[in-house]
Amino acid sequence: MTQAPQNTSAKVMKLNRVERNAWTKRRIFDAATKIVGKYGYAEASVARITEEAGVAQGTFYNHFENRQQLLDQLLPKIGVDMVRFIRERTGTAHAAKQEIERFGAFFDFIREVPEFLRILNEAEFFAATGYQKHLDNVSTAYVRILRRARDAGAIDGFSDEEFEAIVHMFMGARGYLSRRYSYTEGAVTAVPDHVISAYEKLITRGLFTLPAKGNGDDR
Amino acid sequence: MTQAPQNTSAKVMKLNRVERNAWTKRRIFDAATKIVGKYGYAEASVARITEEAGVAQGTFYNHFENRQQLLDQLLPKIGVDMVRFIRERTGTAHAAKQEIERFGAFFDFIREVPEFLRILNEAEFFAATGYQKHLDNVSTAYVRILRRARDAGAIDGFSDEEFEAIVHMFMGARGYLSRRYSYTEGAVTAVPDHVISAYEKLITRGLFTLPAKGNGDDR
Amino acid sequence: MTQAPQNTSAKVMKLNRVERNAWTKRRIFDAATKIVGKYGYAEASVARITEEAGVAQGTFYNHFENRQQLLDQLLPKIGVDMVRFIRERTGTAHAAKQEIERFGAFFDFIREVPEFLRILNEAEFFAATGYQKHLDNVSTAYVRILRRARDAGAIDGFSDEEFEAIVHMFMGARGYLSRRYSYTEGAVTAVPDHVISAYEKLITRGLFTLPAKGNGDDR
């Protein structure tokens, strides 16, 4: 999990040159995470990031090729944390139940790493490369999960292509829900229960009750 | 529907002062729509917009307080067009079928007004005010639709609060799907059939087949 | 001839918009001439130029695409002045005498426009485009002059290609001589007479006295 740097200086910690170097890079990276999470990519100027990191602007370029290159690393790095976080919280119960667990874990992760939300959502426009990378990561893994569920008989009647579409619906849903429900007065909060229950109902029995017998009305 | 300005100058059209004024404002607005749709908010500088509109930079500030104020109007305005477009294409069939029609109509609208996609997706970060306004518009209307479907017996077992959550899932799904499937080599294209079918299945019967009888496995 | 701007403000001069615009551009151009002449291209930052011109840095970009574009215009512009200056000082005497006049006029011009020397000499490296343009201008005109002298019988035994080489020798000679003899304690001064006389002898009778009869020693 991405951690804030300990409030201890490199000197006090008696690091050697290599460690010192890594430590500085990490500080810049963490500062960027913080700034982007708080103000968004657009406001994450090199000046602001380095100030937050407590280093000179020039130092930035000793560790990253340019501003964009750093920004592009932000999402994939945290994204990996997210995937791991969610996996750790997914049990071995029935597939539908697991999906609910994943859904809930996503919102838990957001509370754990509040920066994630903004870093994820803005990435499409400000860090396209990193965004694509993240999306591929997640959707591939997600489709695999669904496929296994189908193999196990927990899902029926969906093709692989449809899985991909479903996965995008799920990801999109999470994004919108988190923006709508995870913020309360500036703080990141838990999602209300009715969001969870709505999701659960949707994925287990759908939204609509169809008429008793399919009449000729349907396509 | 947002229209491109006619290729006729105000002088030729013999407009009076008030009309002339409105006409200029409209040209700037349409130019902004075009520019943002094509290059995104970040690239939509006042210089670029006014150039596209064929007026001087200073003129911009005779019609809009500042750049942001114009950008904030973009999405709500075009969003109203979208809602109307979709309503016009929704029949009187069974509620589930109507939802599929709405879903399809959304992607049709995107092809009709290609600028919409980018204006919508980026708005959250570049035109937060307008984005919120649009979201409220759409979700209110959407919830009302679902409520009516429930009243008509086409939906069962969802509370009003859950409807709101569902609506956000739907909106988010559309956003992600459009970004994933509506672009092909720069052009805006129709969404593949399997996306439609996946959505249809999801909302009518859910994703997962539950075990025959709920055993003690559940928490 | 490039002139320093009058010490009168645009306001006092009651210029209209177009004149005002041209006046500002001119002020920037003249400031650049002055700065480059005094400190060289490398030190001619936009900040320095605009400060000298008394305008804001941003104003620079209302009149020139970028720094380089302005620098590239410097030499050709002054170069034209130089050619005119020299032509005006060339009489109708014998061709050899005219060449001496041109030679002298070159050094006179340098005193008239002290910035020229540095602008010319550094241009090759800092304003390659402008330099090439200037060189072509001058060498074409110069070759034409020599050709006419040959047609008039004042030169004999040189081919067109050789003329081009000769012209480059002459231009190079002037450059080196000016750097060596035109500066005295920071000020630009007249070239000593012996420079003129040496040049005159060189071009009229060559440097070396050949042995009475060409013996077999020659290739």
Next chain:
Amino acid sequence: MTQAPQNTSAKVMKLNRVERNAWTKRRIFDAATKIVGKYGYAEASVARITEEAGVAQGTFYNHFENRQQLLDQLLPKIGVDMVRFIRERTGTAHAAKQEIERFGAFFDFIREVPEFLRILNEAEFFAATGYQKHLDNVSTAYVRILRRARDAGAIDGFSDEEFEAIVHMFMGARGYLSRRYSYTEGAVTAVPDHVISAYEKLITRGLFTLPAKGNGDDR
């Protein structure tokens, strides 16, 4: 002649401390020669030079006071090579012939050491001190040669001061000619014959044929 460093490391060569030190300095120096010759002084950053030399940036400052100090040594050092090179190729024939030999040898040297051209030509502006030093070296030696030719009766009617002027003309001529004729598609090439012949004619019989008898045409 400036040589590329042997591809053998100091360790392999088992050098002692002093030798090792000199060896490192030499590597930096040679790297600078190469970089400046290829990219020019302006692009010859300390970072680039040390990278080429295979040492750390800090090492640079153990051997040279600062960047400029190194740059200032470049031309004088290589200039000495040039003088030696030319002297070795100058025979004992008639003075005029010797001068042609020197002229040709200059262009031969440029092909032998392609870096020289750029180092020489840019030095005036980027390494003024070194340039002045080089100029003094060369012109002093050159004037001495001419004086001897005069003593030997091969030159007549030129004063010492005029010699100095002549020498500057010759140096300038070479500079311009080399820039004009020594480059062909990026590579350094031989100068065309007509350049040599034009020079030969100029210095042996001058450019202009004077009217049979000096008539009253002169002012």
Next chain:
DNA sequence: TATGAATGAGGCTTCATTCAT
């Protein structure tokens, strides 16, 4: 002596906004 990260001044350019005409 060698290293290479850290520094911070300074360079170029963009752009929203103002204001005199």
Next chain:
DNA sequence: GATGAATGAAGCCTCATTCAT
């Protein structure tokens, strides 16, 4: 109301030089 030049803050990045290890 329309114009468009002027403004100046702010952004990204480079680079010579220093210094602790």
